[in-house]
Amino acid sequence: MDQGLGVSSGRPALRKAEPGVRRRQLIAATVAVLARKGYAALTIADVARQAGLSAGIVIFHFSSKDALLAAVLTALAAEYRSHWVGALGRAGAAPAERLKTLLLADFDTHVFTPEKLAAWIAFWGEAQGRPVYEQICTAHDAERRARIEELCRALCAEGAYGHAPGLVVHALDSLGDGLWLALASGGTGHLGRVSAGDAQKTIMSALEAFFPRHYPPSG
Amino acid sequence: MDQGLGVSSGRPALRKAEPGVRRRQLIAATVAVLARKGYAALTIADVARQAGLSAGIVIFHFSSKDALLAAVLTALAAEYRSHWVGALGRAGAAPAERLKTLLLADFDTHVFTPEKLAAWIAFWGEAQGRPVYEQICTAHDAERRARIEELCRALCAEGAYGHAPGLVVHALDSLGDGLWLALASGGTGHLGRVSAGDAQKTIMSALEAFFPRHYPPSG
Amino acid sequence: MDQGLGVSSGRPALRKAEPGVRRRQLIAATVAVLARKGYAALTIADVARQAGLSAGIVIFHFSSKDALLAAVLTALAAEYRSHWVGALGRAGAAPAERLKTLLLADFDTHVFTPEKLAAWIAFWGEAQGRPVYEQICTAHDAERRARIEELCRALCAEGAYGHAPGLVVHALDSLGDGLWLALASGGTGHLGRVSAGDAQKTIMSALEAFFPRHYPPSG
Amino acid sequence: MDQGLGVSSGRPALRKAEPGVRRRQLIAATVAVLARKGYAALTIADVARQAGLSAGIVIFHFSSKDALLAAVLTALAAEYRSHWVGALGRAGAAPAERLKTLLLADFDTHVFTPEKLAAWIAFWGEAQGRPVYEQICTAHDAERRARIEELCRALCAEGAYGHAPGLVVHALDSLGDGLWLALASGGTGHLGRVSAGDAQKTIMSALEAFFPRHYPPSG
DNA sequence: GATGAATGAGCCTTCATTCAT
DNA sequence: GATGAATGAAGGCTCATTCAT
Numbered sequence: 001m002d003q004g005l006g007v008s009s010g011r012p013a014l015r016k017a018e019p020g021v022r023r024r025q026l027i028a029a030t031v032a033v034l035a036r037k038g039y040a041a042l043t044i045a046d047v048a049r050q051a052g053l054s055a056g057i058v059i060f061h062f063s064s065k066d067a068l069l070a071a072v073l074t075a076l077a078a079e080y081r082s083h084w085v086g087a088l089g090r091a092g093a094a095p096a097e098r099l100k101t102l103l104l105a106d107f108d109t110h111v112f113t114p115e116k117l118a119a120w121i122a123f124w125g126e127a128q129g130r131p132v133y134e135q136i137c138t139a140h141d142a143e144r145r146a147r148i149e150e151l152c153r154a155l156c157a158e159g160a161y162g163h164a165p166g167l168v169v170h171a172l173d174s175l176g177d178g179l180w181l182a183l184a185s186g187g188t189g190h191l192g193r194v195s196a197g198d199a200q201k202t203i204m205s206a207l208e209a210f211f212p213r214h215y216p217p218s219g
Numbered sequence: 220m221d222q223g224l225g226v227s228s229g230r231p232a233l234r235k236a237e238p239g240v241r242r243r244q245l246i247a248a249t250v251a252v253l254a255r256k257g258y259a260a261l262t263i264a265d266v267a268r269q270a271g272l273s274a275g276i277v278i279f280h281f282s283s284k285d286a287l288l289a290a291v292l293t294a295l296a297a298e299y300r301s302h303w304v305g306a307l308g309r310a311g312a313a314p315a316e317r318l319k320t321l322l323l324a325d326f327d328t329h330v331f332t333p334e335k336l337a338a339w340i341a342f343w344g345e346a347q348g349r350p351v352y353e354q355i356c357t358a359h360d361a362e363r364r365a366r367i368e369e370l371c372r373a374l375c376a377e378g379a380y381g382h383a384p385g386l387v388v389h390a391l392d393s394l395g396d397g398l399w400l401a402l403a404s405g406g407t408g409h410l411g412r413v414s415a416g417d418a419q420k421t422i423m424s425a426l427e428a429f430f431p432r433h434y435p436p437s438g
Numbered sequence: 439m440d441q442g443l444g445v446s447s448g449r450p451a452l453r454k455a456e457p458g459v460r461r462r463q464l465i466a467a468t469v470a471v472l473a474r475k476g477y478a479a480l481t482i483a484d485v486a487r488q489a490g491l492s493a494g495i496v497i498f499h500f501s502s503k504d505a506l507l508a509a510v511l512t513a514l515a516a517e518y519r520s521h522w523v524g525a526l527g528r529a530g531a532a533p534a535e536r537l538k539t540l541l542l543a544d545f546d547t548h549v550f551t552p553e554k555l556a557a558w559i560a561f562w563g564e565a566q567g568r569p570v571y572e573q574i575c576t577a578h579d580a581e582r583r584a585r586i587e588e589l590c591r592a593l594c595a596e597g598a599y600g601h602a603p604g605l606v607v608h609a610l611d612s613l614g615d616g617l618w619l620a621l622a623s624g625g626t627g628h629l630g631r632v633s634a635g636d637a638q639k640t641i642m643s644a645l646e647a648f649f650p651r652h653y654p655p656s657g
Numbered sequence: 658m659d660q661g662l663g664v665s666s667g668r669p670a671l672r673k674a675e676p677g678v679r680r681r682q683l684i685a686a687t688v689a690v691l692a693r694k695g696y697a698a699l700t701i702a703d704v705a706r707q708a709g710l711s712a713g714i715v716i717f718h719f720s721s722k723d724a725l726l727a728a729v730l731t732a733l734a735a736e737y738r739s740h741w742v743g744a745l746g747r748a749g750a751a752p753a754e755r756l757k758t759l760l761l762a763d764f765d766t767h768v769f770t771p772e773k774l775a776a777w778i779a780f781w782g783e784a785q786g787r788p789v790y791e792q793i794c795t796a797h798d799a800e801r802r803a804r805i806e807e808l809c810r811a812l813c814a815e816g817a818y819g820h821a822p823g824l825v826v827h828a829l830d831s832l833g834d835g836l837w838l839a840l841a842s843g844g845t846g847h848l849g850r851v852s853a854g855d856a857q858k859t860i861m862s863a864l865e866a867f868f869p870r871h872y873p874p875s876g
Numbered sequence: 877g878a879t880g881a882a883t884g885a886g887c888c889t890t891c892a893t894t895c896a897t
Numbered sequence: 898g899a900t901g902a903a904t905g906a907a908g909g910c911t912c913a914t915t916c917a918t
Contacts, residue, residue, distance in 0.1 A: 564697055
C-alpha cells in the first residue's frame, strides 16, 4: 500500500496541513519533476508548481534545494528498504523462496512506478562527486546485499553448484540495477521498451541458470 | 588505431591547431569535468579551464553547450562501438568465443577509464526527457544487441539449453550495464568497490551458468 | 523613574501582557539586534527571536518593520531627552554647572549602554535619505542645542572670553557626537577603545580650554 | 587633483576599457548610491544602473556585493589617507602649522564631497558587527592619530599649556568625526545645515582654545 | 582563431507581510 | 492576542552566449 511518497500532487493547497504532510507532498512533487525533467533541469519553481504551492514554502520546509533533494533520496531509500524488508517478512523460510522474493521485489510495479525509477536513475547519474547521495544509499544497499549473500551461500551449499558465491551475488545485484536502468530509460540501457514483468522473467532466468536445482527451468 | 578521446587535457593552448584537434581536446576536457563534477554542475567555464582555453572558444567550436554535450556523447558512443567492433573483428569464428569477446570488451580498462564510465553514467542519468541523448545511443546499442542475440541463439541451438534466448540476451545486456554502474559509482550500485577484472569474472560466471557446455566452469 | 527601554528581552513570552509592555519588550529586542547585527542585517525574525515571540506579533503591534524602527528611534530619542532634562532639573542654577551637567549626561553609562549607543549609530548611518529618522531627531536636538547655546552665551558674557559663541556650541555639540562614535565603534572613529569616563574627561578638557575661568584646569 | 574615486558615472559603457577603469567607475557609482539611498537599501542593480552597466558585470569585477562594499571602503580610506599625507607633505615644519593643516584637510571640499561623506557615515553605521569594515579603517586611522599625537605633544611642550595631551588628541579627533557627522546629515548630528567652512572655523576655534599661544584668537 | 569583458535571463534564497487557526 | 505556515516580491549570483578587439 502506498504510504510513502504517494501523496498525489497538484491538489489545491490547504492551510495548516498537519506536520509532515507538506514535506511528503513536496517530496512527491520533486519525484515527479525529477522523472519529467531530470536532475539538472529541476528547479524549485518546478517543484512548487507541481505541488500547487509557492517556491518560498519549499525553502521554508527544506531550507535549501540541496536539502530537499537529499530528503527525496532518503525517502526513496527508506521506502525501498521498507518494501523489500516487508516482502522478506511475508516470505517463507526456504532460502530459494526468500532469494526470489527479495530479487523480484525490486520490480513490484505497485511501488516502483516508472516515475520513481526515473528519479532513482537521476540520482545515480549525479551521485559522482556528491558523497551525500552515495552515503544515503550505501547503508541500505549494504544491508540488502548482505541478505542476498546469505541466501546465495545457503543455496550454493545446499545445491553443491560449485559457483563462487561472491560472483553470483555480484551478478544478481548488478543485474537488478541494469534491469532498472533498462526499465527506466527504455533504450539507453541497450534495450528496447521492456516491462517490469519482463525484468522479473529475466531475473528468474538468471536464477534458473545459477541455481537449476532450486529453480527448475520453466521453459 | 583511433585513440578517440585520448587527447590529454590541461595542456597549454596551442595556437592554430588544425581543425578537429580543438574539438577533441574540448571533448576530452568535458569528459573529465563530467567525471569530476557530474552533469548538472558542469559549466562551460569548467570545460574551458580544464582545456586551458577560454569560454568563448568552446561556443565557437560547438555553437552551444547542448551541442557540446551531444558531441561528447556521440564521440563516446562512436568510440564504444569502434572498440567492440574491432574486438569482434579480431576474435575467432566460434560463437562462444565471439560472445565472450563482445561482452568482456566493455571492461577493457585501456579504453573505458573510470573517467569515461563516469561520463556515461552522467548521461544515463540525464537521458530521461532528453530524447537527443537516447537517440544517439539507441542506434549503436541496437546493433550491438543484435550481435549478442545472434550469438546467444547460436549457442542455445548448439547446446540445447532450453533457455528463452530473449531473456538471456536481456540478462547479459543488463548485467553489463549494472556492472558499469557498480564500477563507476562504487557503492551506489548496491556494491562495494569493484574492479574491471571483477566485472569480467562476474560476466564469465554468468556465461558459465547460462551456457555450461560452452563455458566449462572454472571453479 | 522612566526606565524606558530597560525591559529585559529574551524572557519567555507572557500571555495577555497589558498593552505597552509588549511594545516595550519588542523595542528593547530591536535595540539588542540593532547593536548585534546592525541596521541592514536586522530582520523581523531576529527581533521576534530575541524577544522570544513570533514574527507575526511584531507586525501585529507595529504594523510594519519601518514603523517598528521609527518607534525604536522615537523611544531612544524620548529617553535621551528625558534623561538630560531630568539631569538639568537636578542641577543648580549656575550656567557653568548646568552646561557641564548637560554635556556629561550623554555619557551616563547607566542610561546609555553600549547597546543603545550602537543602535543610535546604526540609525545615524541610515538617516540619509530617510527623512523620517531625521525628523524624529531634529525636534529634540534643536531643544537641547538651544539650551547649550543659552549657557554658552551666558558663560561667554560672564567670562569675556572673546569666543564666537556659535562656534563653541558647534564644537561642543559635535564633540559629543564624535565621542559617542568613538565609544560605540572603538576604532572606526579614529580612536582606540575608550570608556565613557574617558569621554567625560575629554569633554571636561574642552570646557576647560574654552572657558578656563569657569572650569579651572584640573591638570 | 581627483584621481581616486572621481570617475564620473552615468557615461555610456565602453567595451574593453583598460583594466581598473571599470572598477573605479563601479566604486564611484557605489559611493553615489550609498549617499543617495544608504547602506541598507543599496542594491547591485542600483549600482549597475548608476554606472550605466549591467548587474552581472558588478559581480564579474568584484565577485560579490560584500567584496564590492569592502573595496569601496578601502578606496575611500586610501584616498583619505593620501589626501592628508599629501597635505602634510606640502605644509611647513612648524608643528602648529602642521596640526592645523592636518585637521583642516578633512574638510577640503574638493576631495570630501557631500557624497563621500555620506558614504563614510553609512559605513560607520554598519561597522558594528562587521569586523571587516573596522579593520579596513583602523590601520589608517591609527597612523593619522599618531601624527596628531606627536604634534599635540610638541605644542603642549612648547607652550606649557598644562593639558593632558591624550585628552586633547581625543578631543580633536572626535571633534573631526562629529563635524563630519554634522556636515553629512545636517540635522541628525544635533545641528542645522552647516558648511565645510563652518566646520573648519569650528576646528580653528578649538585649536585657539586649546593652544592660544600658537593660534592667536581671531575673534 | 582566440580572448574575456559584458549582457541578460533565470535561479535560489531571503524576508516582510498576510491570515487561518 | 499569538502562532507559524504560506505567499510574493525582490535581491544576489550564476552562467550560457555575444562580440569588440
